[in-house]
Amino acid sequence: MRALLSGLGRLAWRIGKPTIVIGLFLAVWEAAPRLGLVDEVFLPPFSTVVQAGLELVRNGQMWDNVSTSVTRSLIGFGIALITAIPVGVAIAWYKPIAEFLNPVLELFRNTAALALLPVFILILGIGETSKIALVVYAGFFPILLNTISGVRTVDPLLIKSAVSLGFSPLRLFQKVILPAAVPSIFTGIRMAASGSILVLIAAEMFGARAGLGYLITAAQQNFQIPDMYAGIVAIALVGLAYNGVLVAIERRLSRWRAH
Numbered sequence: 001m002r003a004l005l006s007g008l009g010r011l012a013w014r015i016g017k018p019t020i021v022i023g024l025f026l027a028v029w030e031a032a033p034r035l036g037l038v039d040e041v042f043l044p045p046f047s048t049v050v051q052a053g054l055e056l057v058r059n060g061q062m063w064d065n066v067s068t069s070v071t072r073s074l075i076g077f078g079i080a081l082i083t084a085i086p087v088g089v090a091i092a093w094y095k096p097i098a099e100f101l102n103p104v105l106e107l108f109r110n111t112a113a114l115a116l117l118p119v120f121i122l123i124l125g126i127g128e129t130s131k132i133a134l135v136v137y138a139g140f141f142p143i144l145l146n147t148i149s150g151v152r153t154v155d156p157l158l159i160k161s162a163v164s165l166g167f168s169p170l171r172l173f174q175k176v177i178l179p180a181a182v183p184s185i186f187t188g189i190r191m192a193a194s195g196s197i198l199v200l201i202a203a204e205m206f207g208a209r210a211g212l213g214y215l216i217t218a219a220q221q222n223f224q225i226p227d228m229y230a231g232i233v234a235i236a237l238v239g240l241a242y243n244g245v246l247v248a249i250e251r252r253l254s255r256w257r258a259h
Contacts, residue, residue: 044226044229049230052227056215066212073196073200076136080196084139088143088148092149114203120137142192143192146187150180158176186249194239197235212235
């Protein structure tokens with residue numbers, strides 16, 4: 001009974017601690033402009049931002065912009081995911097491929113995605129293609145590098161044991177290499193998910209007619225400050241949703257790996 005109560009207490013604290021921290025942050029946000037600590041024109045109280053967000057939801061603007069950004073990010077992130085993992089495995093597993101691709105990868109992985117935004121716009125235009133391509137670029141390298149790291153750091157004894165048991169290369173990859181590399185790969189996936197959203201928002205601030213980046217820029221230009229902050233809060237919520245889904249998938253795969 002004592003162990004059960006102790007477990008429930010730890011669970012409650014694990015859930016309650018971030019709730020308390022976020023609650024304190026929002027309380028400070030609400031109080032600071034009302035007490036005159038900051039100018040209410042430039043930082044409205046949180047309750048005002050919530051009201052503006054609800055109005056954007058009611059008139060459909062929030063859904064239109066969120067759905068546009070989410071669609072772009074999912075397409076770009078999906079392309080990055082299905083290309084970066086196979087390339088990372090190939091580089092980590094086959095030395096000739098690594099020697100051939102490393103110079104190009106070193107060149108581009110040290111170039112910030114936003115620095116290439118003008119290039120993407122010039123080549124691909126200001127439509128959907130350039131924005132999705134930028135998300136692909138931003139998401140590709142975190143997944144690639146963590147996949148390489150995960151595959152290369154698999155315990156050699158596991159590999160030798162599997163080979164001694166007669167595992168074929170494909171079975172070795174399925175049963176040993178990939179399960180052992182899952183934590184590192186998902187670290188890269190989570191980094192790529194958050195980074196790709198931020199890059200997309202920045203891209204939407206230039207030459208877009210929809211999306212959360214467009215919403216924030218349009219609200220700022222029209223001095224609709226509560227709407228601007230509502231867009232920023234929406235970005236944070238989308239990011240939390242992405243991370244929550246990825247953490248749930250990682251845990252499921254990790255349970256499968258443990259068995």
